[in-house]
Amino acid sequence: MPRVEFWQGNASIAQGALAAGCRFFGGYPITPSSEIAEVMAAELPAHNGRFIQMEDEIAGIAAAIGGSVAGFKAMTATSGPGFSLKQENLGLAYMAEIPLVVVDVMRGGPSTGLPTSIAQQDVMQARWGTHGDHATIAYAPSSVQECFEVAIKAFNMAERFRQPVLIMSDEVLGHMREKVVVPDRETYTIVNRKKPSCAPDVFMPYKPDPEDNLPPMASFGDGYRWHITGLTHNEWGFPTNCPEEIAKKTARLMDKVNAYRDDIVEFETESVEDARIIVVAFGSVARTALSAVRMARSKGLKVGYFRPIVLWPFPDRELEALAEKAGKLIVPELNYGQMVNEVERSVHGKAGITQMSLVNGELFQPSEILEKIEEVAR
Amino acid sequence: MPRVEFWQGNASIAQGALAAGCRFFGGYPITPSSEIAEVMAAELPAHNGRFIQMEDEIAGIAAAIGGSVAGFKAMTATSGPGFSLKQENLGLAYMAEIPLVVVDVMRGGPSTGLPTSIAQQDVMQARWGTHGDHATIAYAPSSVQECFEVAIKAFNMAERFRQPVLIMSDEVLGHMREKVVVPDRETYTIVNRKKPSCAPDVFMPYKPDPEDNLPPMASFGDGYRWHITGLTHNEWGFPTNCPEEIAKKTARLMDKVNAYRDDIVEFETESVEDARIIVVAFGSVARTALSAVRMARSKGLKVGYFRPIVLWPFPDRELEALAEKAGKLIVPELNYGQMVNEVERSVHGKAGITQMSLVNGELFQPSEILEKIEEVAR
Amino acid sequence: MRDRYEIRFAGSGGQGVILAAVVVGEAAAIFEGLNSVQTQSYGPEARGGKSKSEVVISRGSIDYPKATTPDLQIILNQASCDEFIAQTGKGGIVVVDDTYVSSVPETEAQVFSLPIVKTAREKVGRELVTNMVALGVTAKILEKKGLMKAESLKQAVLARVPKGTEEINEKAFIEGYKLME
Amino acid sequence: MRDRYEIRFAGSGGQGVILAAVVVGEAAAIFEGLNSVQTQSYGPEARGGKSKSEVVISRGSIDYPKATTPDLQIILNQASCDEFIAQTGKGGIVVVDDTYVSSVPETEAQVFSLPIVKTAREKVGRELVTNMVALGVTAKILEKKGLMKAESLKQAVLARVPKGTEEINEKAFIEGYKLME
Amino acid sequence: MPKKFMVTVDPRWCKGCGLCLAVCPTKVFDFDEGLKSVPTRMEDCIGCKQCENICPDLAITVEGSADNAKS
Amino acid sequence: MPKKFMVTVDPRWCKGCGLCLAVCPTKVFDFDEGLKSVPTRMEDCIGCKQCENICPDLAITVEGSADNAKS
């Protein structure tokens, strides 16, 4: 029987992670993400998992990567400034193809900014924060229930694609408490990483299987000897300067995800069928947007709602199709325009875009978005 | 009389910085940027400037910000992994509005990647690498001569707008030696930061002057007492939670640059007037592109060349106008598509875009781009 | 019930208004099978300054999570009263503490000035349980509105408070409940 | 002169091929008023492995900075010879060292096999100045092509080498120059 | 005649932490109703300044009184 | 009879750094033309293994010879 809980968003991510089989957490406290670490500190030792508070965020992600290399499903969690600090080693995890879940509970920036206020200013950092190219998978939940669910999905994707997966939450969601119906174990899938079946001496840690273009991964300590490096490497895992090997490796970092784009992309819509205006929003803002859209509908305005649940890869094609039909988009964000760039790129001029920025530490109110809808509808 | 030198790109940036009046360098060595630090280590003590090698990149930029706060024109230089590490404090400099020049000599990524090979994978990191919103000014020189020139401009912009300015160089350009005609001092302008003229007790370090919307800046030690913080602050520089003050501050971080966008945006074109295809490229790749465009012209193809000298703010409107006329763009980059996103966004579907990626540690050869031109022309 | 019922607790730091809202949310979600969302505002002023916490309950789904026009406000200090009372929704109720709120600005809402703090201090003997008294008051109001059984709220209180303190908290809750009689 | 003249020096690490290319570039830019660009390839194999450095000189502007079809290649070891000789441009010249390059793959280019290392070792007495001998050879070739005065290259050499070593380097340069006589 | 001291507590700054009450060797302070410290037995003060130095809110001032300066 | 040792240098790995020449107490090694170390006076070897341990390229092996194992 599904259990009902009244959790904080942060706790829900932690509980989702535990449900997904996460047994390693390395991190460093920072508002408004600290509760994730705190729940893990209490739960992991009780599950024979490993919790360690490291000396800083850089070490936090490094330890988590280490935990993953040694065979655990691993996570780290942080907020803006810490997310910036984690970028270098996040890059290592992409390059070395180490499964990992990284949570960023967004707060106001830049810099120390507004530690206890909501913002959505790390959307682009999630995609582009580290040097060098790689594909990004980033979830943006908008309810405490969904925090639990995307945590499970994030681990599944991380283990499947052997790479870091991000969860972009925000201060309101992270600190909000909300009813969660904890699903029964049978109702969700758990993906574990693919292990090699070959003899240790012929194990090639970066040679993708032909069926799925994804390489299996051994753990340190389970009988395989292999090399991990942040240098560009060949299929054996050793550094290479051979242009063909380089191109093969780096292209695979993009392709392994791009090829499965449709398995990954997730979004939610409401009332888009006949909409003349679509409000595109994510995270906590999407809740306001939905309120506003429903209010507008109740006033007879043909307005729809589009919410990317996965921010990266961005649901560009899907949005483009809807945008073309509707003709007008409104994109409210708690930043000076981040996702809107991606929206603009996606729709190729086929819809007019109205951007709404709010950067004052607060969440949009439904009336603010409703007003904009009415203005655009006029 | 202008002097002729045969400098490395890295040395040329350092010499340009010195010419601009830079007298403080804080950094940490990393290939392929280290020569910038090395030139500064030799030159600064001889100019009564300050050179310090710090314990890491984080400290390197922090010391440089400190040097700027105490009144020096300051610089730091790095490459990919170090650029990632500097992001948090880069954010502080944006927030606290401290003039600073940051050089990133791009190499192959992600992670340690290809330390001695060229790439252009930090284009988006330059814009979005730190958490939180701010305007970005980023130069991308493509010759050793231009390294010198943009170094001067970068300092001028940094001092004028009280914020960090980036120079995005690359491994080939950084290590290449080329003829430089060092201009006479009279031929270029040097901008120094605006100092307050008011009495110390009424100094508001973040209150913009009405004429230019830019606030003057005192130095620690010159008689003014003021507060610097990475927290969102009011015009006195003190932390605030007042939504209006927050919005005012953060909006100004965008507006102060956006308002002068046309003073900042720089690009170069060749043969675009009658072009049916325009090749858009920057940095070292632009040199290959120009070769290819000239070869194509000599074969009678109507091909043009567009090179952003300033990558951020991106010359979107200018490119859009040209793109619409030409109808086709080719965008070669040493990454899996970064600037091309901005190109795509800019042109709003008015031109077909062909992206060329090369990520194997090498620079495009003219023949490769020429082939693509011929293919697209067909 | 209306689609959405918004409750706000406001007071000074240390009066336990956050916990109060959490308990209401828990009662709604776990003991009543309703939907509920609880939010709060943090900020450097949290220490000793104004503190505010809200809970929205609904049979349907709750999109916007914060209170815009609270149906019920329980206000425990003057500063909060001055700032928040005007936001009360149409037909809403405001309960103020009669010790710390001396003057109530003009409002169309129905206002009850109750000895919440005094009850905690004098009847229960510990000012610390002010929020439990407030929850008792809340329980009565929600019961009257047919939104929630008082018993659910009491159970939620007992599930939350530290072991060994059940008795004193229950007492406070009951005294609060009786205040609205 | 053609728009663009490409020179490549190749050898093993430690033979000073990078410096050689730099000196040519300097001579062109500073002493001849031409444009010039010098590039090299780094890489972990730099220590002891193959080393390559190129310089492009031109009266006009130089866009693509690397050599694609070098007009002149000075090759000081077999591995480099095997890899690079085929790239020589039409009508180009290849000079190989007769000690370290024993077999020259078939090519349309004009090939000179000269005792560069031997000259450095025996005539000058220090293998270290191999690159200076190579520069002497280069000077002669560029002079013949009318691209640059040998004197400019010599001046560039003297401006570059550490104080006190001018004499030996000049000697090496002159011996190299004479090799092509 | 013992030296006399003037002890003042700024009630706007005092937060009632009780440290002055704890450190004063001669028990000069009491709390008032609003949990603010008050130097109720100022005449016992020996001028040691322990209260001034310990007050985390910088709310206390101890001065030698003008009269005593002469004595 | 003194113990006999077998000293081998792998010329593919030796980089001619000269450390073995410097540490060998009995001067067993010489460089060949190509600057590779050669144990030219192996009979003087006392089996101290200093060469093996100092060689940064792991190019040297010192073994007690089979004959001597019996002696």
Add this chain to the structure above:
Amino acid sequence: MPRPEVMSWLRKRFFPHLWCPGCGHGIIMHAILRALIDSGKTKEQTVIASGIGCSSRMPGYIDACTIHTTHGRSLAFATGIKLANPELTIVDVMGDGDCTAIGGNHFIHACRRNIGITAVVMNNNIYGMTGGQASPTTPLGAKATTAPYGAIDPPFDVCKLAQGAGATYVARTTVAQPVLCEQYIKNGIANRGFSVIEILTNCHTQFGRRNNLRTPVDNLNFFKKNSVPLAKAQGMTPADLEGKIVTGEFVKREAPEYTDLYRSLVERIGGDER
């Protein structure tokens, strides 16, 4: 020490400050101000730097040249400021987390360089600001939100760390001894090189609450009871010293200061362009 002068160093509009009632950080701030004034410093030529934390709020309250940087990094900023203008007096105030967790590297490097900065480490054994997570100085067995079963990480001895890294002045005391705080800070400022003054202080709100030291006065008493002056400690066994706080001046040593070395370099190569 003249009281009005202390007042003149405060940004009084922010008072009462945001620290909890009885938080030791205020005691330390007062001691720093007395030390600065007594050392003859002026507000215009004094820099107060900090990272992020409750302790690090301090610069906001002091009416000097103040800089509230990023978490852990203040010494790196301060190093830049000092190198740029060696005439400035710099006091860098840090929490235990700020200094020894995320800022550990900058701390040891400032010690190594012996740059003329006075570091005041406000050690309350916890992350106060973020809600009571364990710090690298949280004692074994103590509870914290990220150590709900008691800390298992062996803590740093901040003074030993500073000594091992090369600081030339190293002292420790507690907020229970405000006059000693002032004295050590004054000695630290007087030292031309890098000085470290570790001051044990109380976060009863986050640490005390979970560890039976609920009130400021509990903490005061704890410090009084458990402090052992260095001279006395030297005669005690490790077992006796278990759980004690050894106070005193551990290092007082002459060595060239970093910016002095830099100036000599500039002079040596004739680089003074003024």
Add this chain to the structure above:
Amino acid sequence: MPRPEVMSWLRKRFFPHLWCPGCGHGIIMHAILRALIDSGKTKEQTVIASGIGCSSRMPGYIDACTIHTTHGRSLAFATGIKLANPELTIVDVMGDGDCTAIGGNHFIHACRRNIGITAVVMNNNIYGMTGGQASPTTPLGAKATTAPYGAIDPPFDVCKLAQGAGATYVARTTVAQPVLCEQYIKNGIANRGFSVIEILTNCHTQFGRRNNLRTPVDNLNFFKKNSVPLAKAQGMTPADLEGKIVTGEFVKREAPEYTDLYRSLVERIGGDER
């Protein structure tokens, strides 16, 4: 030590390795392998971790579980690996820059935690890989590309730093004593907690070239001439010790190891779900 076993631990296809002729890093690698084999370790249960630098190339050459991480961060990665699987033997090899510059914080925290990792610090007093910039251990006055007029920064004493931070085994020697290297590394591996073995080594290419120690043999002789065993050093004056390298075992101390403490915690709260 049986030579074929050493060979069996090498990834021979990468030999001859990329280090310069005579680079001390190879001497240290050999000593590590002998120590591991002699300690009865297997390749499958041994992890060699490193950051970035010439020294940090080492994991690539050893046929064990190897991880070449980011510059300075290897101990943080290794901490995660060890905590996840305490059965693994972990040797973390670091350059002086890697360990004491960018990695300084992870280094002191590993010391503090006393986690069961053996850190081998390959100290050549310079950044070899990036072309000869000064490191935090470059001696005063020595030349480097970023210290063209001679270094003015006082260097770290790596062993004192490790001791101040709490390491339970701390020793130093030089590549001129390969057998002692091996012995200390073996002792380090035998220590259950965190061990630091600092080995002075030569980068004649980047350091020696600029500082009159041009050849590997020059460096060997320098180390021989300037090494002073601890016992002898204790009788010498600071002036006599100027420029000397004190070698020996500085710390050998029993203290609970971190993952043991963690395991006890799990047992204490009944958290073992196996």
